[in-house]
Amino acid sequence: MQVYENFITVSDSDLDSLNHVNNVRYVQWVNDIAKEHWQKNATPNMLKDHFWVMINHCIEYKSSALLNDQVKLKTFVIKSEGVTSTRVVEMYNEKNEKLIARSETNWCFMNSQTKKPTRITQEVIDLFK
Known part of the structure; x- marks a missing residue:
């Protein structure tokens, strides 16, 4: 399984009224790193012909991130089958x-022209092994 990493430094705009990173920001970071990982690995044709949409999301919060904390984000794909x-x-x-x-x-693989779900090819699965 291929792991992709990136780093974020918490800024004022990431904070909520309790001076912790806002929960909505974590969801944004999940979306951003998934997109980065896809764009880093996919071929130009894959990027032109396909995109991903988030279909459900579960997040567990274990501790707080505060202003100026350096956050390491790690992402990897654990399963791909059908269109998800x-x-x-x-x-x-x-x-x-x-x-x-x-x-x-969970993400759904979409065809850029039809805007409909499409089967994930072995070529795409292999990008994240």
Whole structure:
């Protein structure tokens, strides 16, 4: 399983009224890193012909991220079959390696022309092995 990583430094705009990262921001980060991973691995034709949409999302919050924390995001695909794929995103405090949040998200593979779900090919599955 291929793991993709990126880092984010928490800014003022990420915070809620409790001065913790807002839950909505975590969902945005899940979406962003999934998109980055797809764009990094996919061929130009794959990017032109297909896209992904989030169909359901479960996130567990384990600890808080605060202003100026460096957050390490790790993502990997655990299952792909038919038209759906399941991706995990883990977020860690880079300083102490403490798990902040873990999400499991199901995505649907879409045809860019028809805007309809399409079967995930072996070529696409192999991008994330």
